[in-house]
Amino acid sequence: MDVRLHSDLTLVLPIEDSSQIGHARRTAQKLAEQSGFDEVDSGRVALVVTELASNILKHASNGELHLRIVSADVLGIEVIAIDRGQGFDLQDCLADGFSTRGTQGIGLGSILRQAQVFDVHTDNRGTVLLTRFYPRAASVKDFRVGFSQHSLYNDPACGDAWELAINDQQLSLLVIDGLGHGPDAADAAKAGAYAFNRQPFSDPALILDDVHHDMRGSRGGAVAIAQFDSERNTLRFIGIGNIGATLIGADKSRGLASHPGIVGLQYRKIRVTEYPECASQLLVMYSDGLQSRWNLRDYPGLMYRHPAIIAAVLHRDYCRGKDDVTVVVIALEKFFD
Template identity: 70%
Template sequence: MTISGSMTQVLPIEDSSQIGHARRTVQQLAERNGFDATDCGRVALVATELASNILKHATRGELHLRILPRASGAGIEMIAVDRAGGFDVDACLADGFSTRGTQGIGLGAVSRQTEVFDVYADARGAVLLARLYPRGDKAPDQRFGVSQHSLHNDPACGDVWHLAFDGPCISALVIDGLGHGEDAERAGRAGEIAFAQAPFSTPVHLVEDIHRDMLGTRGGALAIAQFDSHRDALRFVGIGNIGASLIEPGKSRGLASHPGIVGGQYRKAQPFDYAQVNGQLLIMYSDGLQSRWNLQDYPGLVHRHPAVIAAILHRDFCRGRDDVTVVVIALEAAHG
């Protein structure tokens, strides 16, 4: 199964009228993606509570939406992002908790309506993740997260990401088309199409195919990471300034790239192999994200869901002068 990259849909939450807009927007997404009336009701309830919590605790923030393609159907991801300090996670998870004396159903009740629920809060604010799947979808959650935003909310994004899953194997692509806007997006999409045709080919062959298809475009930076759980190994190749790191508690290592421009000029595409990576996080990001972040500055964040980690990194390290993409993948051992 492959997941073609899409931008994060951002709904500002700054006044009470936007709670209703968020509820209707998310419910329509659910209806268009095969949720029945009962599941649409769950989605609407969760959207309402997440948006309400933003206003209660931060007075303003954002609700980030993403469709999660599945082997059959799709799920919906909602991430509430605020920047208010003093968020009391334990209190808010208690049923009926409300900061204003209203009859809030509490995030504890919300968590029971979702297949995946996770929270991270610090002095900078809180990030709350909810993922919902139709009740008949019993497939496990795929533990990855993406935060992708274009410069100035441009409908075109020069960054491209793509994930392919084949049993215990994952192949991940991030491309940053030079510049931003439609021409940068055209370059990135040309590379993505080439990648999607054979995502588990050897990295060198993939880079050659992508380079060929990006000729005549602006070109761009590229990184490909292929994880094989059975071999407990990661193979990585990078051209240009896509950042990548392997993270485990108390330890981080950067993954090496080569200089050059895919679709332009580069000297070589030598892959690097990394062993014993099961249980680690792979983080790949375009240069719209600052590179000086360190997950050790966030106690416990390494153990949170990858979607929460991606949202936190975007919240705190987006440069604000380019498209930005953050992809976080939990590299997990195969079972059985």
């Protein structure tokens, strides 16, 4: 079975006053309807978005909801609530009837029952809460992957792109950062993504050659390709330019080295590097819109959360705010039994 996931911008909804709760609910419900959800399933999404937005205002005074369509066998909706509040005791708050603010205390327990995927990380730097929804009638395997992609100044044209291909034993991931930002950078990234998608499971060096060829005449950009083989328990990586990449295990982290150059313009030919014993580790890849000085071990327990939570935390705390930014986090495992 082959699955292809394609680059898309995260939809950010600020939650700063009560008037934005209704807008968030209507936006999420419309997105669900456009994804093929029926009235009941769209209502589940709307209910949870209302609870999440209300909780942000009650407990953190302001924050954001991040929405995106997720793809598996069928389309789903991902909603992530993000704030910089003081955090809370998760086990207490999951119990129906518990409230720190004198309300009915039905929020998190209700959310847990409505969403097919639920996870949360909370500490004194804030809370990131993940929900994913799929149609009730669908039997869907949720992929443990997370993406957070944002353009500078909310420009509809993003100079970053990512592509992910998954089959029974392998995954192949591309991250591109077109030089600069705006439409010209977006055109460069799209050209490289198109080349990758022709044969995403071929040798990474050959894919890079194809990407370079298709990006000629554009601004060019930074490119990194990672391929994980679950049967061989190895990851192969090749990178040109400033795409950051890290393998994170329970006891150590390994930085994946990229080399100087600009794909589409000029770079020196390099070899693919192979990293053994990667199963159950996290692969994190990101464009230079994200600072590189982060360390997941500064967040106790975070590395064991859903990759979508990790991507959102990294974006919240380390986005430079001076360029397009993409963060991809993948749990390296066999996606299909």
